[in-house]
Amino acid sequence: MADALSQFEHSIYIGSYMSGILYGINLVMYFLTLQGLLRKTNHNSPKSRRFFAIYSTILLLLITIDVAxxxxxxxxxxxxxxxxxxxxxxxxxxxxxxxxQTMGSTAVVIMIFMGDALLLYRLFVIYGSKYIVIAFPVLAYLAGLSLAIIELVIAGKPGGNFFHGKSINFGTPYYTITISLNIIITLLIVSRLLKLGKAVSRALGRDSAKMYTSVAAMLVESAAPYSAVGVMFLIPYAMGNPIAISFGQVWAKIACLAPQLIVLRVVTGRAWGREVITQAQSNVEFLSNGRPVVHASGIELQSHGTTTLGDAATEKWNSSTKSLGSS
Structure with missing residues (x-):
């Protein structure tokens, strides 16, 4: 009993310190987002700018409640x-x-499902607005949300505990569904970006395409760290190990930080949007032998087998990457 109590206290202490660091990072990301939204060079539509400002502010309020x-x-x-x-x-x-405590737990659940909703939308955009791609993830999202509400009700009753008793009976499937959903979305987004990244690299050149095809860009777009820490939390939680509290606190903060980073990329014109994806699909197609097909949109086939954009196409591409308000 004494060992379990000691582990519990250590986990809370370590998790709280890690949470403070991540909270500070989120504050920086939030103000960078607002700065980007207020710039005159921002090419997002007024409606999109309002949405991003409100979305980011709600996330900040929720993570503040949790930390407090x-x-x-x-x-x-x-x-x-x-x-x-x-x-x-x-x-x-x-x-x-x-x-x-119930209020703090509720704030975390709302953060998680706000982040998952944004990931679902990004998945929808990155796959060319195909509803079939998000059909199963949406069902998993709704199932996880239902279990989360039940867990909150049980844990909030007198004598309830988020990490013991009946709460775990609903918490384990809830976190399993939610984290599995994160992993599936991450894998789908990464595989899609790798495929489109080849087209973008051939069209723009490797150096110019780094903004979209770098490892860091793909990690942010797919929220890979969010999924990874979620797995680290789920395993000890399902086992009833107190160290789950530390990973849980970190995961909760990354649940806020991951979507905030995506919003920042969209606001600064560095995210994959509908226009960029459409250009990647329409400008360059790959044959079975990996050679590109020439289109009338301005792509020229070089004698050594690589492609470059003509001046008109380059201007069209650059202008499209700035028009990311719909992403």
């Missing part, structure tokens, strides 16, 4: 509750389902 709740709970547990009935163990046993 954890800070208050830690202070009450280690300082105020130390001399209370039962000491720290007594505080943990009676205050895990406190109303403000």
């Amino acid at each position: 709740v954890n800070a208050v709970w830690g202070e009450l547990m280690w300082i105020e509750g130390r001399n209370g009935p039962g000491g720290v163990p007594g505080f943990i046993a009676t205050q895990t389902a406190a109303w403000y």
